[in-house]
Amino acid sequence: MSSDTVTGTDANFEAEVLQSPLPVLVDFWAAWCGPCRMIAPAVDKIAADFKGRLKIVKVDVDQNMKAAERYGVMSIPTLILFKAGKAEETVVGVLPEARLAEIVSKHLA
Amino acid sequence: MSEAWDVVIVGAGPAGLAAAVYAGRARRRTVVLEKTVPGGQILLADRVENFPGYPDGVEPRSLMESFKAHVLKFGAVIERAEAKTVRPAASGWIVSCDRGDFAGRAVLIATGSVYRKLGVPGEAELAGRGVSYCATCDGAFFRDRTVSVVGGGNNALSEALYLSRLARKVILIHRRDAFRAERIIQERVFTSPAIEILRDTVIAGIEGRGRLESLSLRNVKSGAASALPVDGLFISIGTVPSTEIVRGLVELNEWGQIKVGPSFATSREGLFAAGDVTDACPPQLATAVGSGVHAALAVEDYLSRS
Numbered sequence: 001m002s003s004d005t006v007t008g009t010d011a012n013f014e015a016e017v018l019q020s021p022l023p024v025l026v027d028f029w030a031a032w033c034g035p036c037r038m039i040a041p042a043v044d045k046i047a048a049d050f051k052g053r054l055k056i057v058k059v060d061v062d063q064n065m066k067a068a069e070r071y072g073v074m075s076i077p078t079l080i081l082f083k084a085g086k087a088e089e090t091v092v093g094v095l096p097e098a099r100l101a102e103i104v105s106k107h108l109a
Numbered sequence: 110m111s112e113a114w115d116v117v118i119v120g121a122g123p124a125g126l127a128a129a130v131y132a133g134r135a136r137r138r139t140v141v142l143e144k145t146v147p148g149g150q151i152l153l154a155d156r157v158e159n160f161p162g163y164p165d166g167v168e169p170r171s172l173m174e175s176f177k178a179h180v181l182k183f184g185a186v187i188e189r190a191e192a193k194t195v196r197p198a199a200s201g202w203i204v205s206c207d208r209g210d211f212a213g214r215a216v217l218i219a220t221g222s223v224y225r226k227l228g229v230p231g232e233a234e235l236a237g238r239g240v241s242y243c244a245t246c247d248g249a250f251f252r253d254r255t256v257s258v259v260g261g262g263n264n265a266l267s268e269a270l271y272l273s274r275l276a277r278k279v280i281l282i283h284r285r286d287a288f289r290a291e292r293i294i295q296e297r298v299f300t301s302p303a304i305e306i307l308r309d310t311v312i313a314g315i316e317g318r319g320r321l322e323s324l325s326l327r328n329v330k331s332g333a334a335s336a337l338p339v340d341g342l343f344i345s346i347g348t349v350p351s352t353e354i355v356r357g358l359v360e361l362n363e364w365g366q367i368k369v370g371p372s373f374a375t376s377r378e379g380l381f382a383a384g385d386v387t388d389a390c391p392p393q394l395a396t397a398v399g400s401g402v403h404a405a406l407a408v409e410d411y412l413s414r415s
Contacts (some may be wrong), residue, residue: 033246034152034170038145039187062249072320074250074341075237092237096144096191098207 008057010066018085020053028078035094036077042097117213122149124384125219126176127401133183144191148173218382222348232313238319244268256341264346266290273303350386373404
């Protein structure tokens, strides 16, 4: 994980995501989720490519159901892009890295 | 033009990886292109119980890690790249990807398939809001809730069993009377106290505001319509072959699968296909492996003659 990637929890979600000065891509995942492993390299690549412009917060839903419930996450992987504390876009399921990068770029423009 | 390969394999599922083991051992310069991570759809399964040699079952992740290690041991390369198109070249084929072109004397399409959608109103709107295509991914969100599974094959019944360990109640909906799943799986479903079965029933619509609330059902024999309140719906009604990259290039059958002869050759010379993207492979792990091996032998025969 790069320094722009942090582990999100129910306890730090407010501080790390909602109060973040940088836009945040939240990756809701779990260890038992095959597709979460499929999308993980793409999320790591996004973290590297958008370093300094985007923060990645990985939330393990097994330990942090509250954060997942609050944003209606019922399928994983779910990625939600937050800007200034507001959920701007939600992506459910595995997307190729290029399409994920397009979505992120659109919100960072 | 980037490096030229003897064999370019598109897709690192069981078929593509099995083919790569053989191509590597034939000392052919081999690359496997994978848009996400190696393993394929089997990674979505809870556990593999019917792969010969594993009487106690095996976790799909560890099994596919071994496949990958086996491929790398014998010299093939696995690249993360999303194939977009395949086109003929002077000496073989070119696979164009999001990160450059891969030229191969022979190309093996092992792109597999993706889950089939029901195609009813409400499905797209409520996907990820109670509608799911993967019980092992999303089952935990429905602990002690009521969920429904639609389908009649191995996957559907395995998902129902998996969910029966988490949910309060599982309602299995099937459009026919008889199930296609292995008898051993059917027996487990029929004896599970947590699973209720609705036969001869189809889902006509999926309703809910913001999240799934209920299903509109229709009995195909009586025509009777009904509503079923559920918290989750798991759709497991088979797959659609992923043939976008060879559209217009090779012959497909009526189901959209690539037509291959007994040697897993397509209608174009030097272009092969294996696994459940073809018309010659039941959607099973072991058959995918077998077809990958079969195709790799055909590729080797082709390369040694051309």
